[in-house]
Amino acid sequence: MRRVTKIAAAVLCGSLGVTALTACGSNSTSSGSAGGTSTSSAGSSAAAGGLKVGMAYDVGGRGDHSFNDSAAAGLDKAVKDFGVQTKELQATNGESDADRAAKLDQLAANGYNPIIAIGFNYAAAVGIEAKKYPNVKFAIVDDSSNNLSNVTNLVFTEEQSSYLVGVAAALKSKTGTVGFIGGVDVPLIHKFQAGFQAGVKSVKPNDKILVKYLTPAGNFAGFSSPNLGQAAAEGQLSQGADVIYAAAGSSGDGAIKAVHTHGNAWSIGVDSDQYNLPGLAAYKSTILTSALKNVDVAVYNYIKSIHDGSPLTGTQRFDLKSGGVGYSTSGGFVNDIKPQLDKATQDITSGKVTVPTS
Structure with a gap:
């Protein structure tokens, strides 16, 4: 594990599950594996009432050795700890807001809730889809422009x-x-x-x-x-x-x-x-x-909050003092x-x- 200087690190844990779905762009599903690469249909976790969580990465996606991988680590930790399922989609360079909205729309239409968008490029798409699906919880990393009640903004210093x-x-x-x-x-x-x-x-x-x-x-x-x-x-x-x-x-x-x-x-x-x-x-x-x-901390904490029935809402700021x-x-x-x-x-x-x- 990495050795990291932090003032505090409040890392929470959660439970999530996902079913398979056909979507535009690169994607993967997992069934109780941290790798997120095996394909499965509706799994036992979802059937048992677990959360179905969709993750939409920014350009570079899982494997970028940086921003997206940090987000993936938070998702992987939940998978490892709780044996749940996930669905992951990846953006490509040059996509329009409509393209990104289509990714989120497919996740929401297939019952994924919450949906986590990684990167400010999803701001417009999250705004569109959050209004279309008011009962679905959305989170977005690196943007605080959406003030909708079902959107949680995860930002960093x-x-x-x-x-x-x-x-x-x-x-x-x-x-x-x-x-x-x-x-x-x-x-x-x-x-x-x-x-x-x-x-x-x-x-x-x-x-x-x-x-x-x-x-x-x-x-x-x-x-x-x-x-x-x-x-x-x-x-x-x-x-x-x-x-x-x-x-x-x-x-x-x-x-x-x-x-x-x-x-x-x-x-x-x-x-x-x-x-x-x-x-x-x-x-x-x-x-x-x-x-x-520590996007992993933000992703993990957000999932845990929903699992516990007390969802993080509004703008959540992760700074040096909190270990963000x-x-x-x-x-x-x-x-x-x-x-x-x-x-x-x-x-x-x-x-x-x-x-x-x-």
Whole structure:
């Protein structure tokens, strides 16, 4: 299991079940397995009255080594603990709001309740489907624009974890130049950039921060193109950066690879503890730390709340103080600077430091 620095981690547990269904886009079903890849029809859990939960991933889906995988981990934990069934759908780049709404509609029409949408791109689709199915509970990660009674918004203070890895980057950099790579030029990723820059400057005000966005707003290939991430990182390494933080979904895999190939540099992971991901094992010796965004905690807590008959409603914010975000210590590469990171953590949770979001 990963070793993670958190102030508190309130992870709850739940029960859910899902039947099979034909849907557009990539999808999988599971029957009591954490892998979520076996196909089944209506199972014993659903027949016994268990929850039928649908999960709609963003671009990159399960296996992105980052944001979506963190969400999948929360679902997998429920499957592992309670032997339930799940149904998972995946978005593709370039989908319209109508395409995403169609995915949610098929889940709702086939009795899935609750339905969890992973990513702000589902905001319009959730709004449409929540009105169409007022008795179905929806949750969405990274958006708080829907104020409907049957929609729960699961949001995070990404700027806080980014601040902490910014502190780490500044303390570990030998060249005085660090890099930030954003997947898509949108406000959510601006929060990662703002926090990272503030963390670096809090330690070394004169350090240089290189910034590169892979794609403009509206083109979400920036979250699923490792080749773009690799090219961006190579460009920053050539300019003297020796620590690079990529908030870019699976595109960040390319940045991590570029840093490892270059040598004498560190990469910083995002969302999941990327040091511990099997798909990135070849590069773990140069993954300094990861800015954690515990989507797994949010997904798990939401399912549990419904299972217990007291659903989380409104906007639920997961911050550093509650364990919703943090940084990883896997590999031991930040052990020597932990006192400084602990102080930065305390400054944020006490309110002494307010991390900027833009």
